[in-house]
Amino acid sequence: MDVVLIGAGNVATILGRLIKDAGHTVREVVSRNAQHAGQLATLLGTGFSTDLKSIYQNADIYIIAVADDAIGDIADTLKLEDSIVVHTSGAVPMPILEKVSKNYGILYPLQSLRKETLNIPVIPLLIDARNETTLLTIQSFAASISGKVSVVNDAQRLKLHVAAVVAANFSNHLYALTEEFCQKEHIRFDMLIPLIQEVALRLDDFSAKDVQTGPAIRNDQDTIQKHLQILNAHPEIKKIYEIFTESIISFYNK
Amino acid sequence: MDVVLIGAGNVATILGRLIKDAGHTVREVVSRNAQHAGQLATLLGTGFSTDLKSIYQNADIYIIAVADDAIGDIADTLKLEDSIVVHTSGAVPMPILEKVSKNYGILYPLQSLRKETLNIPVIPLLIDARNETTLLTIQSFAASISGKVSVVNDAQRLKLHVAAVVAANFSNHLYALTEEFCQKEHIRFDMLIPLIQEVALRLDDFSAKDVQTGPAIRNDQDTIQKHLQILNAHPEIKKIYEIFTESIISFYNK
Numbered sequence: 429m430d431v432v433l434i435g436a437g438n439v440a441t442i443l444g445r446l447i448k449d450a451g452h453t454v455r456e457v458v459s460r461n462a463q464h465a466g467q468l469a470t471l472l473g474t475g476f477s478t479d480l481k482s483i484y485q486n487a488d489i490y491i492i493a494v495a496d497d498a499i500g501d502i503a504d505t506l507k508l509e510d511s512i513v514v515h516t517s518g519a520v521p522m523p524i525l526e527k528v529s530k531n532y533g534i535l536y537p538l539q540s541l542r543k544e545t546l547n548i549p550v551i552p553l554l555i556d557a558r559n560e561t562t563l564l565t566i567q568s569f570a571a572s573i574s575g576k577v578s579v580v581n582d583a584q585r586l587k588l589h590v591a592a593v594v595a596a597n598f599s600n601h602l603y604a605l606t607e608e609f610c611q612k613e614h615i616r617f618d619m620l621i622p623l624i625q626e627v628a629l630r631l632d633d634f635s636a637k638d639v640q641t642g643p644a645i646r647n648d649q650d651t652i653q654k655h656l657q658i659l660n661a662h663p664e665i666k667k668i669y670e671i672f673t674e675s676i677i678s679f680y681n682k
Numbered sequence: 683m684d685v686v687l688i689g690a691g692n693v694a695t696i697l698g699r700l701i702k703d704a705g706h707t708v709r710e711v712v713s714r715n716a717q718h719a720g721q722l723a724t725l726l727g728t729g730f731s732t733d734l735k736s737i738y739q740n741a742d743i744y745i746i747a748v749a750d751d752a753i754g755d756i757a758d759t760l761k762l763e764d765s766i767v768v769h770t771s772g773a774v775p776m777p778i779l780e781k782v783s784k785n786y787g788i789l790y791p792l793q794s795l796r797k798e799t800l801n802i803p804v805i806p807l808l809i810d811a812r813n814e815t816t817l818l819t820i821q822s823f824a825a826s827i828s829g830k831v832s833v834v835n836d837a838q839r840l841k842l843h844v845a846a847v848v849a850a851n852f853s854n855h856l857y858a859l860t861e862e863f864c865q866k867e868h869i870r871f872d873m874l875i876p877l878i879q880e881v882a883l884r885l886d887d888f889s890a891k892d893v894q895t896g897p898a899i900r901n902d903q904d905t906i907q908k909h910l911q912i913l914n915a916h917p918e919i920k921k922i923y924e925i926f927t928e929s930i931i932s933f934y935n936k
Contacts, residue, residue, distance in 0.1 A: 496905070519897075519905050539877050540884075540895055549883075550876035578873055587867045588874070590909045594919060595860040595874055596881045597896030598926045599853040603882075604890035604933065606849040613841050619832055620842070620849055621885045622804035623793050627850045628857075628882035629803075630794075631875050636858035641794055642851030643773075651750070651773050655844045664929060665848060671925060672852045675918060679858065 429569055432484050433457045434502060435493035436464035436476075439516050441543035442551070443493060443535075444472050446573040456484040480505045487511055489569060490528075491535060496520050503528050512562055514555075518589035521582045522556055533557030533566045536585060537574075538592060552576040554585050599628075605665050612662070637679075644676035683823055686738050687711045688756060689747035690718035690730075693770050695797035696805070697747060697789075698726050700827040710738040734759045741765055743823060744782075745789060750774050757782050766816055768809075772843035775836045776810055787811030787820050790839060791828075792846060806830040808839050853882075859919050866916070891933075898930035 429452045433440045436459035444454055457476040459465035469476035477483065480502065483490075492502055492515040499515050506513070508529040515525060518536050525532035534556040539549060553570045555577060557563035563579065570577045580588065603624065610617035630639055643651035652673055659666035683706045687694045690713035698708055711730040713719035723730035731737065734756065737744075746756055746769040753769050760767070762783040769779060772790050779786035788810040793803060807824040809831060811817035817833065824831045834842065857878065864871035884893055897905040906927055913920035 496902075519908065538873055540880055540893075542893075549880045552873040552876055554873065576873065576876070578870055580869070584867075584869050586908060587869050587912055588864075589905075590912050590923075591860045591864055591869070591871070592874055592877055593896050593898075593909065594863070594923060594926075595856050596877045597894065597898065597930075598856050598922070599878065600881050600890050600894055601898075601926055601930050601933070602849050602852050602856075603885060604894060605929070606845045607890055609841075609848070610845055613838075615834070615838050615841050615845070616832060617845070619792055619806040619808065619830065620846055622806055622830070623846055623850045624853065624885060625879075625882045626794055626803045627854050628879045631857060631878060636854050636861055639794075639796075640851065640854055640858060642847045644847075644851065644855075648750075651843075654773065654840060655847065658841055658844050664933070668852070668925065668929065669844075669848060671922065672848075672855055675859070675922065676851075676855050679855070679918070 429453070429488040430455050430486070432487040432490045433468070433472075433493060434480070434483075434490060434506075435459055436461060436468040437493065437495075438541045438543045439537060440491070440493035441468055441471070442541040442545065442548060443491060443516070443537065443573070444468060446548065446551070448472050450572045452569075452572070455487050458483055489514065489565075491516065492525075499524055512557075512565060514566060518554075518585060518592065522558065526558070531557070531559065531562040533562050534585065535566060535570060538588060540596065550574075550576060552578065554578055554580045554588060556581055556585065602668075605668070609662055609665055640676065640680070642676075644673040645680055647677055683707070683742040684709050684740070686741040686744045687722070687726075687747060688734070688737075688744060688760075689713055690715060690722040691747065691749075692795045692797045693791060694745070694747035695722055695725070696795040696799065696802060697745060697770070697791065697827070698722060700802065700805070702726050704826045706823075706826070709741050712737055743768065743819075745770065746779075753778055766811075766819060768811075768820060772808070772839055772846065776812065780812070785811070785813065785816040787816050788836075788839065789820060789824060792842060794850065804828075804830060806832065808832055808834045808842060810835055810839065856922075859922070863916055863919055894930065894934070896930075898927040899934055901931055 454472045454474045457465045457469040462478050465476035490513040496517050512531045513528045514533045514535040536554040537551045539551040553574045607617045708726045708728045711719045711723040716732050719730035744767040766785045767782045768787045768789040790808040791805045793805040807828045861871045
C-alpha cells in the first residue's frame with residue numbers, strides 16, 4: 429500500500445520502519461518540524477514536506493501520528509477524498525477525523541515506542557474504522573506489520589488506555605521511586621533489575637494474581653513493620669507502601 | 683564443594699539445580715516434608731532425610747532455604763563444627779545463626795523463584811558472613827552459581843528487600859488489578875503484556891525516571907479526568923490512580 433506519514437516522532441518513526449519492512453511504500457513524511465521530517469524521510473527513502481496543504485495525493489492510507497492535542501488542528505486542515513485516514517492515539521475519539529475523509533479509522537500501537545530502538549518490540553495494534561470496507565483494509569494493513577491486532581471501539585480503546593497507564597506507567601514510576609531510594613540509601617538498584625524483569629516476563633505463563641509474593645499477601649506484619657520503619661525517611665514511598673499493602677491484603681481476602 | 687540443603691521448596695530446588703550444574707555435590711536434602719525432600723533429592727541424585735539430628739556431617743556448606751519464620755527453629759536444633767552455614771532470607775538478620783556454627787553467613791537470592799521453572803533467570807546473590815574467611819568461601823561459591831554477586835550487610839539487605847517489594851511485588855499487584863479490570867470491562871489484558879514487558883526490559887538501557895510516559899508526567903488533565911470517570915466503577919484502582927498521578931507530578935516537579 430501507499431502510505432503518507434503525518435508526524436515524525438517516536439510513533440511515526442517506528443511505524444514507518446515497520447511499514448517499509450513489510451513492503452509498503454511511504455510516499456511522504458509531513459511534519460511541522462522540517463528537521464525531524466527530513467530525518468525520517470531519509471530513513472525511509474522518501475520525500476518530506478512541512479505543509480499539509482501540498483500533501484501527496486492518492487496514497488491509500490494517511491497515518492496521523494502526532495501528540496493527542498495536535499490531532500484536531502491537522503483534522504481541520506487535511507482534506508482527502510476516498511483515501512483512508514487514521515490516527516494513532518489511545519485517548520482521542522475516532523470522530524475527530526470525520527471531516528477529513530469519509531473513510532477514517534484508528535491504528536493505535538499499544539506499546540511504548542522510542543525512535544532510536546534497534547530491536548522493535550511486539551506492538552499490539554488496536555484498530556477501528558467508520559465503515560466495514562475501511563476496517564477490512566486497516567485490518568489487513570495492520571496484520572502486515574504486527575502479529576497482534578484487535579478491533580476495539582472508542583470506549584474499549586479508552587479503557588485499554590487506562591489499563592496501560594496503570595500497568596505500565598505506574599510500574600515505571602515504582603521503578604523510578606525505587607531507584608531514587610537505592611541512590612539515597614547507597615544500595616545497588618541494578619541488583620533488582622532481574623527480579624523486576626522476571627515478574628513482567630512471567631505474565632506470559634501465569635496470571636499475576638496467582639504468583640503474588642511478598643510480606644503483604646502473607647500478612648507478615650513483622651516484616652511489614654520493619655519495612656515501614658526504614659521508609660520513615662522516605663515518606664513518598666512509605667505512603668505507596670501502606671496503600672499497596674492494604675490493597676493486596678484486601679484483594680486476596682475478597 | 684560438598685553441600686547440604688535444608689528445605690525443599692522453590693529456593694532450595696532452584697539453588698540445588700544451579701549448585702549441581704556448577705559441579706558441586708549435594709550430599710543430602712533435609713526437610714520436614716518427606717515427599718518434597720524425596721522429590722528434590724531424586725532431582726539432584728542424592729539422599730534425603732526428615733531429621734535434622736541425623737544430618738550428614740562434614741559438608742562444606744549448609745544452606746537453610748526455608749520460610750523466614752522456620753529459620754529460628756532450625757538454628758536451635760542444628761549444631762555444626764567448622765562447616766559454613768547460611769540462610770537465604772532477605773529479611774532475617776544474620777546473627778540468628780550464631781549458635782549453629784562459628785562460620786555463618788547469608789546467601790540471599792534476590793529473585794522470584796519457582797521450582798518448576800525450565801529456564802532459570804539471572805539470580806543476583808546478596809552475600810555476607812561473620813568473618814573474612816567464611817566470606818571468601820561464600821563469595822567464590824556464589825560466583826560459581828551466579829554472575830551477579832554483591833556483599834551487603836544486614837541493614838543493606840533489608841533495604842534491598844524493601845526495594846524489591848516496592849519494585850517487584852507492587853508491580854505485580856498493578857498487573858493483577860489491571861487484569862481484573864480488563865476482565866470486568868471485557869477487554870483483552872493480553873494486549874497489554876508486550877508493553878508491560880517492554881517497560882521492565884528497558885531498565886537495561888535507561889533509568890526509569892528518564893523514560894516515564896503517560897498523562898501524569900504531561901499533567902494532561904483532560905485525559906486524567908476521562909480515566910478517572912471510567913474508574914468510578916473500580917474504586918480500588920481509582921484510589922491507586924489518584925495517588926500515582928499525584929506522586930508522578932510531584933516527583934518530576936522537585
